[in-house]
Amino acid sequence: MPLLKSWVSSANDPANPFPLNNLPYGVFATQGTAPRCGVAIGDMILDMQSAEENRLIDLTDAALFELPFWNDLMEEGPAVWAALRKRLTALLAEGAPERDKVAPLLVPMDRAEMHMPLMVSEYTDFYAGRHHATNVGTMFRGAENALPPNWLHIPIGYNGRASSVVVSGTDIRRPWGQLKSPDQDKPAFLPCRRFDLELEIGAIVGVASDGPITVQEADNNIFGYVLLNDWSARDIQAWEYQPLGPFQAKATATSISPWIVTRAALEPFRTDTPAREFELLDHLKDCGPMLYDVDLSVTLAPEGKAETTIARTNYKEMYYSSAQQLAHHTTSGCPMNVGDLLGSGTISGPGKSQRGSLLELSWGGKEPLTLDSGETRTFLEDGDTLSLHGAAQGDGYTIGFGACTGTVLPALDDPYSR
Amino acid sequence: MPLLKSWVSSANDPANPFPLNNLPYGVFATQGTAPRCGVAIGDMILDMQSAEENRLIDLTDAALFELPFWNDLMEEGPAVWAALRKRLTALLAEGAPERDKVAPLLVPMDRAEMHMPLMVSEYTDFYAGRHHATNVGTMFRGAENALPPNWLHIPIGYNGRASSVVVSGTDIRRPWGQLKSPDQDKPAFLPCRRFDLELEIGAIVGVASDGPITVQEADNNIFGYVLLNDWSARDIQAWEYQPLGPFQAKATATSISPWIVTRAALEPFRTDTPAREFELLDHLKDCGPMLYDVDLSVTLAPEGKAETTIARTNYKEMYYSSAQQLAHHTTSGCPMNVGDLLGSGTISGPGKSQRGSLLELSWGGKEPLTLDSGETRTFLEDGDTLSLHGAAQGDGYTIGFGACTGTVLPALDDPYSR
Numbered sequence: 001m002p003l004l005k006s007w008v009s010s011a012n013d014p015a016n017p018f019p020l021n022n023l024p025y026g027v028f029a030t031q032g033t034a035p036r037c038g039v040a041i042g043d044m045i046l047d048m049q050s051a052e053e054n055r056l057i058d059l060t061d062a063a064l065f066e067l068p069f070w071n072d073l074m075e076e077g078p079a080v081w082a083a084l085r086k087r088l089t090a091l092l093a094e095g096a097p098e099r100d101k102v103a104p105l106l107v108p109m110d111r112a113e114m115h116m117p118l119m120v121s122e123y124t125d126f127y128a129g130r131h132h133a134t135n136v137g138t139m140f141r142g143a144e145n146a147l148p149p150n151w152l153h154i155p156i157g158y159n160g161r162a163s164s165v166v167v168s169g170t171d172i173r174r175p176w177g178q179l180k181s182p183d184q185d186k187p188a189f190l191p192c193r194r195f196d197l198e199l200e201i202g203a204i205v206g207v208a209s210d211g212p213i214t215v216q217e218a219d220n221n222i223f224g225y226v227l228l229n230d231w232s233a234r235d236i237q238a239w240e241y242q243p244l245g246p247f248q249a250k251a252t253a254t255s256i257s258p259w260i261v262t263r264a265a266l267e268p269f270r271t272d273t274p275a276r277e278f279e280l281l282d283h284l285k286d287c288g289p290m291l292y293d294v295d296l297s298v299t300l301a302p303e304g305k306a307e308t309t310i311a312r313t314n315y316k317e318m319y320y321s322s323a324q325q326l327a328h329h330t331t332s333g334c335p336m337n338v339g340d341l342l343g344s345g346t347i348s349g350p351g352k353s354q355r356g357s358l359l360e361l362s363w364g365g366k367e368p369l370t371l372d373s374g375e376t377r378t379f380l381e382d383g384d385t386l387s388l389h390g391a392a393q394g395d396g397y398t399i400g401f402g403a404c405t406g407t408v409l410p411a412l413d414d415p416y417s418r
Numbered sequence: 419m420p421l422l423k424s425w426v427s428s429a430n431d432p433a434n435p436f437p438l439n440n441l442p443y444g445v446f447a448t449q450g451t452a453p454r455c456g457v458a459i460g461d462m463i464l465d466m467q468s469a470e471e472n473r474l475i476d477l478t479d480a481a482l483f484e485l486p487f488w489n490d491l492m493e494e495g496p497a498v499w500a501a502l503r504k505r506l507t508a509l510l511a512e513g514a515p516e517r518d519k520v521a522p523l524l525v526p527m528d529r530a531e532m533h534m535p536l537m538v539s540e541y542t543d544f545y546a547g548r549h550h551a552t553n554v555g556t557m558f559r560g561a562e563n564a565l566p567p568n569w570l571h572i573p574i575g576y577n578g579r580a581s582s583v584v585v586s587g588t589d590i591r592r593p594w595g596q597l598k599s600p601d602q603d604k605p606a607f608l609p610c611r612r613f614d615l616e617l618e619i620g621a622i623v624g625v626a627s628d629g630p631i632t633v634q635e636a637d638n639n640i641f642g643y644v645l646l647n648d649w650s651a652r653d654i655q656a657w658e659y660q661p662l663g664p665f666q667a668k669a670t671a672t673s674i675s676p677w678i679v680t681r682a683a684l685e686p687f688r689t690d691t692p693a694r695e696f697e698l699l700d701h702l703k704d705c706g707p708m709l710y711d712v713d714l715s716v717t718l719a720p721e722g723k724a725e726t727t728i729a730r731t732n733y734k735e736m737y738y739s740s741a742q743q744l745a746h747h748t749t750s751g752c753p754m755n756v757g758d759l760l761g762s763g764t765i766s767g768p769g770k771s772q773r774g775s776l777l778e779l780s781w782g783g784k785e786p787l788t789l790d791s792g793e794t795r796t797f798l799e800d801g802d803t804l805s806l807h808g809a810a811q812g813d814g815y816t817i818g819f820g821a822c823t824g825t826v827l828p829a830l831d832d833p834y835s836r
Contacts, residue, residue: 122540122580127662148660153605154596158662159577162540163753175750176630178572178699187571189699189749212594212833233750242566244545244576245663251752281596281607283834331607331833332593332651334669335581415630415749416701 001268003397005094008106010042017391017400018042021268023088024259024401025224027068028112035068035115040259040402041092044106051105056091056098059083069119070260074206074223074338081206081223085264114258114402116167117226118204121339123165123254124329125200125230126157128320130274131348135360152278155320155328157345158245160230165254165341168227168404174382174411175252177236187239191411194234194365195380198346199298199356199388201315202228202256203322205340213330216287219323221336225266227257227296227388227404228343234359234379254343257388257404265399269293269392271316273324284328290321294392294399296347298356300371303383308371311356313349315390382410419686421815423512426524428460435809435818436460441506442677442819443642445486446530453486453533458677458820459510462524469523474509474516477501487537488678492624492641492756499624499641503682532676532820534585535644536622539757541583541672542747543618543648544575546738548692549766553778570696573738573746575763576663578648583672583759586645586822592800592829593670595654605657609829612652612783612797615804616764617716617774619733620646620674621740623758631748634705637741639754643684645675645714645806645822646761652777652797672761675806675822683817687711687810689734691742702746708739712810712817714765716774718789721801726789729774731767733808800828 004020005012011019018024018040028045029035038045048065051057057064059080064072073084091102127133130147133156137146150156166172174195180187206223213221230250237249270289280286294315301307320328325342346356355361358379361369368376380386388404422438423430429437436442436458446463447453456463466483469475475482477498482490491502509520545551548565551574555564568574584590592613598605624641631639648668655667688707698704712733719725738746743760764774773779776797779787786794798804806822 150596150598150605150657150660153598154658156658156662157665159579159665161577161752163755173751177749178568180568180571186696187568187699189701214834236750239568240572240574241661241663242568243659243663244574245659245661247575247577248746248750248752251747251750253751278604281605283607328666329669331595332654332666332670333591333833334579334666337581415751416632 002395004089006041006092007094007096007099008042008044008092010044014396015398016042017398017402019397020089020092021394021397022261022265022399023085024261024265025070026117026259027115028107029115030107030111037065037068037070039088040109043109045109045112046102047105047107054101056101057084057087059087068115070117071119071339077207078220082264085262114167114169117258117260119339120162120165120341121337123160123162123341124157125160125250125343126155126320126325126345128155128318128325128345129347130319131317131350132346132356132360135348135355139364152276153281155325157325157329160254160343161251164251165256168255168258168402168406170253170255170406171409172231172253172406173409175233175236176411176415177233177248178239179235180239192233192236195408196232196234196358197298197380197386198230198232199296199311199313200228200230200346201294201344202226203326203342204260205326205336205342206338208338209330209336211330211333213327215284215323215327218326219287221326222263222322224260224262226260227390227401229255229386229388229404229406230343231255255404255406257401259402261399261401266292266392268394273321274319283331284324290323291316291318292392294390297389299387299389300377301385302371302373302375302381305373307387308373310361310369311354313347313354313356315347317347317349318344380408382408384408420813422507424459424510425512425514425517426460426462426510428462432814433816434460435816435820437815438507438510439812439815440679440683440817441503442679442683443488444535444677445533447533448525448529455483455486455488457506458527461527463527463530464520465523465525472519474519475502475505477505486533488535489537489757495625496638499680503680532585532587535676535678537757538580538583538759539755541578541580541759542575543578543668543761544573544738544743544763546573546736546743546763547765548737549735549768550764550774550778553766553773557782570694571699573743575743575747578672578761579669582669583674586673586676586820586824588671588673588824589827590649590671590824591827593651593654594829594833595651595666596657597653598657610651610654613826614650614652614776614797615716616648616650617714617729617731617806618646618648618761618764619712620644620762621744621760622678623744623754623760624756626756627748627754629748629751631745633702633741633745636744637705639744640681640740642678642680644678645808645819647673647804647806647822647824648761649673673822673824675819677820679817679819684710684810686812691739692737701749702742708741709734709736710810712808715807717805717807718795719803720789720791720793720799723791725805728779728787729772731765731772731774733765735765735767736762798826800826802826
């Protein structure tokens with residue numbers, strides 16, 4: 001599919017992440033206005049609340065954009081999602097007859113502050129990138145036992161904490177936690193020393209289900225995707241995670257990009273999952289190209305210094321797709337709801353510079369990275385700003401998510417003094 | 419504290435679980451009426467929606483009982499919780515001047531169907547009973563390594579799935595899942611063969627927090643308690659749980675009792691936590707008697723047969739209280755919300771007949787139980803009805819929760835045929 005031309009001229013720049021082919025969904029506020037739903041087009045945002053009030057969007061009896069979240073649209077289901085995309089494409093296309101009515105509802109993106117694009121119902125995080133699982137397993141259990149026996153048969157996942165999900169731009173306070181160094185007898189309550197990122201893509205469930213669903217149904221139920229940084233306290237995790245998995249190590253914050261890129265926008269970029277040495281059981285089998293060719297990168301900027309790209313990888317490196325993860329999630333009869341968020345798991349590529357966490361990039365802290373500023377890093381330092389970037393390259397256009405950014409604030413001196 | 423006498427005479431029976439000292443909160447419906455909030459008193463339920471409409475309850479500017487959940491009351495905070503309890507006590511006490519206005523708002527409990535008493539925000543399950551953790555650890559890792567190294571220092575927990583929480587009386591469908599027997603090379607997708615219960619008490623968070631809170635603050639933030647059965651698919655769990663903990667094994671359903679017993683009602687029954695060989699770190703230390711003396715039991719009734727009591731234990735057997743669990747939950751800065759539900763973990767006593775799961779009672783399936791009907795059980799069979807019971811014994815009165823019941827339905831022939 002070629003670039004679809006828009007009368008919003010910035011959207012026709014092949015490098016702009018928000019062409020007419022994209023139309024991602026966010027929530028924004030400008031000075032003096034409350035947060036509201038918006039659609040990115042070039043360097044502008046279409047105010048959807050106003051568009052609905054002005055009857056430019058009039059797809060359903062009920063209002064879709066009264067609340068500053070995209071959940072109400074999701075609740076309407078895939079037919080209305082498709083109708084909205086079609087209508088937005090018509091309104092914003094070159095030569096659109098409604099141009100004069102739509103133009104006053106555009107807000108410059110650089111004047112907008114972004115908010116959470118959805119109400120997250122529940123959050124699940126997976127561990128479904130093979131290079132990541134192999135790297136971590138090699139560090140902790142040796143190369144022979146790197147992958148757990150179940151890993152090639154099911155997408156391993158755990159429930160995370162929805163209350164900890166925040167939008168890009170939110171500062172991240174270094175947590176305290178119970179830690180025990182191998183050289184100490186007893187644990188202590190201390191600020192985290194090994195604070196890390198995890199580069200992931202999050203899938204948003206847009207259709208509820210109440211029993212096992214197939215991979216194809218799961219794929220149909222996904223509304224869209226965001227970039228996701230699963231901030232991780234490695235030292236807290238090391239002490240707490242046996243036998244029931246990560247808990248407080250993952251509960252400080254999970255950042256997501258401000259724009260939900262719809263499944264429809266990513267359709268041209270579908271790719272196959274990797275070759276498998278064990279055939280998946282029927283209920284998890286691929287039903288077509290299940291992944292997306294999305295280039296991903298991570299930048300780290302120390303406080304007051306320029307950023308360095310510390311990793312480059314691609315979403316197609318995953319072993320299990322989000323649809324396979326969602327299908328697995330329902331096998332036990334687990335009800336899924338509109339607004340559920342599924343983290344892909346850390347996306348690492350095969351190369352050393354393609355690793356999606358500092359744990360891997362610094363090989364457990366043993367091989368510090370050197371940044372362009374000359375500083376070195378094993379884990380995150382206070383003041384570091386971390387950004388995730390994602391882009392699918394089309395024929396003369398780019399599909400972007402907006403950066404997923406967060407700055408690490410120092411731990412509180414005393415977390416109980418308020 | 420002695421029995422508080424009510425003009426609802428059934429509430430004065432020392433064996434009735436709902437005396438004026440209790441006043442637990444539920445949601446009920448009768449034929450022809452929509453679900454609404456109610457308070458149990460003897461064998462009756464006070465219709466709170468009508469009591470508010472009739473200005474018998476008039477504590478706040480906003481309506482508290484328009485929705486069929488107790489979350490709106492929780493949102494008002496502890497001062498309003500106390501005011502409501504005081505007002506209800508006055509309305510229902512012997513000699514209450516409002517008796518004639520209140521009496522028409524009472525509904526016989528045996529004509530009511532119970533619904534979920536709250537909207538669960540997020541659900542966390544702990545592993546904080548020492549006898550349970552020791553039993554399970556001994557089975558899987560041997561007596562020397564029964565407790566993981568962290569166990570005596572932090573209440574181990576994992577995030578569960580709020581969408582799977584159901585009210586007592588809901589049938590529970592035996593799940594399918596990916597399993598691998600030790601004698602097989604490959605996993606298969608099959609109905610669960612080792613379906614189990616876990617006897618727990620759930621604590622309901624009634625005050626939101628947005629950073630680390632002390633144990634005393636955590637205790638103050640707890641609204642009340644329910645009985646909780648964390649249905650568990652042991653064979654699915656055995657295959658999936660390494661390295662990130664239980665996931666689909668715990669996602670089929672979690673049943674809770676229909677009545678929330680408030681913290682206030684349980685105050686007279688506070689008891690100390692057990693002696694500890696390792697002093698807890700400051701942020702987790704007891705700040706008074708942290709547990710409650712609540713007798714607990716489990717009954718199992720095969721289809722069409724009488725029930726057998728298969729376990730008797732007490733909530734005071736826990737190693738960590740709900741307040742300590744909640745305090746730990748916030749250490750990383752994890753935001754907690756009104757309606758969060760924290761499962762205590764399985765409550766087993768030291769004796770063989772005091773174990774809160776069939777895994778323990780049948781010692782991993784090796785020592786089948788004989789029921790009064792003559793049948794034996796290792797794990798749950800289709801048609802079995804499981805009930806949890808809880809009662810605190812006061813001076814001439816009983817504080818009960820109502821049974822937490824569920825019947826196991828057979829697995830679907832094909833979970834994907836709909």
